[in-house]
Amino acid sequence: MTRTKYSDRFCGYCHKDTRMEMVGAMEGIQGKIWFRCTRCHHTSLLEVSESTDPKANKLDPENATLYNPLQCFKIGEAIFHNEWNDVGKVLSKIKTSDGNQAIIVSFTKLGQRRLIENIKPETPVEIENTIGVVLHE
Ligand SMILES: [Zn+2]
Incomplete structure (x- = not known):
């Protein structure tokens, strides 16, 4: 599987959508993955849906x-x-x-x-x- 580990996500430190690097899952917690912001280098535990397509995360x-x-x-x-x-x-x-x-x-x-x-x-x-x-x- 060649899925990119970079995606645009909301960074709570920058308060905007930034390019985030996927750095790993948290043991025992499903649906949440650590992401590091390429802008401020803060790491945040962010929710991920089954699909990594950001459009699938759109709130209706x-x-x-x-x-x-x-x-x-x-x-x-x-x-x-x-x-x-x-x-x-x-x-x-x-x-x-x-x-x-x-x-x-x-x-x-x-x-x-x-x-x-x-x-x-x-x-x-x-x-x-x-x-x-x-x-x-
Ligand atoms: Zn940031």
């Missing part, structure tokens, strides 16, 4: 879940943000300093964004101020 807004801060999302889930008109994939989940749950989403156009999830309706949270916070200021 039709099949994405509409983002709603009351809802709980799964890692790898495709979500659509109505206001931003952008589709993204849930990369990870975090707990914010104020005790809320949040998801890190890699949006197609906007890049990485942090979104609040699983808000309890009785929790007094100012949604307007907490959604759409840029992860790296």
Whole structure:
């Protein structure tokens, strides 16, 4: 098999699509491979689909879940943000300093964004101020 070990992927350090070199799989974790950015030389564990064709990774807004801060999302889930008109994939989940749950989403156009999830309706949270916070200021 003569598959190139270089592909264009989103680098979380450069915050853009860069040429990444495949450096190896992580033991025990399927569907994730270490890639080294040829630009900043940072290594990231990135998700890969069965197909290495980047077009097959395209997120389809039709099949994405509409983002709603009351809802709980799964890692790898495709979500659509109505206001931003952008589709993204849930990369990870975090707990914010104020005790809320949040998801890190890699949006197609906007890049990485942090979104609040699983808000309890009785929790007094100012949604307007907490959604759409840029992860790296
Ligand atoms: Zn980079």
